[in-house]
Structure formats: structure tokens, C-alpha cells
Amino acid sequence: MNLTQGKMLVIEYMSKFNELSRFAPHEVANEEMKMERFERGLKAKLKTNIAALSFPNLQTMYKKAIKMERIIDECEASELAMQQKRKREVKSAQGGVCGNGRKPSSNHRSQNDRTPY
DSSP, X not given: OOOOOXXXXXXXXXXXXXXXXXXXXXXXXXXXXXXXXXXXXXXXHHHHHHHTSOOXXXXXXXXXXXXXXHHHXXXXXXXXXHHHHHHHHHHHHTOOOOXXXXXXXXXXXXXXXXXXX
């Protein structure tokens, strides 16, 4: 069984894992083998966190993976929001910017500043 989480949520991955496990009972013959197979298919960030812990059974590992996934998603969303905020702050600190990415030239006078010849 070479199932990986990919873009699935943990809950979707677990459902698919259980479905496919029926076709490969020799690979998930006991709880330890189930947990090892489940962990192996998780996304890298989840796998790293899950691997650092020990669990009595697959159900406990699964519940922890769901919680970690939520926390990772929240942290990534927060980080993205902070990056976008920093970009906006940098742009506003630079002052006005023309469509070509350059600051407006200060040597251009407005129509009202020009004196007739």
C-alpha cells in the first residue's frame, strides 16, 4: 500500500487508508504496523511532528494528527497574513508609486504651477 496524504485532509486520508487497508491486510496485520503505515503516508510537516511522539493505537495517532493539521494550517495562515501586512507596510513607507514601479518625479510641476511664456 503506497497511499500518501497529498492534498487530502487527515480525515480524508484516514478514510482512504481504512478503505485500502482491507485490500492489504498483511501490511496492517497489527496496530503497530497500521500506525507505521499511516505515519509513513502523512505530509512531511505532520509526519515530523507525529514521529516525535508515541501512541498506544492508531485512533489516538489519528486524533493527534487532526489537531496538528489544524494548528499547522492556522500558523501558516497567520504567517501569510503577516507577510502580506509587511509588504503593504513597505509599500506605504516608500510613498507613492507609479504604475511602472517608480516613485513620481519631483521635478514635474502641476498645470497650476506653470507660468505662461
